[in-house]
Amino acid sequence: MKLYFRIPASLKREVNKEITLSKRISAKEWELAWKHLERAHVLGQSSPYQHSRVHWRMLIFAFRIKNGREIIGQFPRLFVGGIKSFVGKIPVGNTGGANVHPLQSMEIPEDLKMILKKHIWEMIHLQRFKTICKLNLISFPLHSINIEPSNDSISNTMI
DSSP states (O other), X not given: OOOOOOOOHHHHHHHXXXXXXXXXXXXXXXHHHHHHHHXXXXXXXXXXXXXHHHHHHHXXXXXXXXXHHHHHXXXXXXXXXXXXXXXXXXXXXXXXXXXXXXXXXXXOOHHHHHHHHHXXXXXXXXXXXXXHHHTTSSOXXXXXXXXXXXXXXXXXXXX
16 A cells, blocks of 8 residues: 655645635635645645645634534544545645535636646655546556646646
């Protein structure tokens, strides 16, 4: 069994950016702040640390806005989410809130797909083949992909 520990540093910066944006938004705009946490969840869920970190931030946020359902929903996600990431069994695209079943895969927004595609080579280097294929960033067989390292592009009709 392959175990997963980290995500590319550049992708971690994207997760950090979304978390920071969620903190900077005023209490009156809690829906926008929550949206940034959901985006951070989608970007960071393949890393046990980042996945748990986002659920921790979601739990803190739920206490801040006094949302009982979200507080209760974040506890199991906080404890199980990192483990699922560690063994590579994540529901791709899941936004992490209590309004979504924890095992439900969801469509990834196009702008987040583009962010993930930018980091594909680092993810391949970290041997994240399963995650990459689940995200529909590339499709197997890998030998059918024409890699052009000079500009980090992939040429394949399956993308």
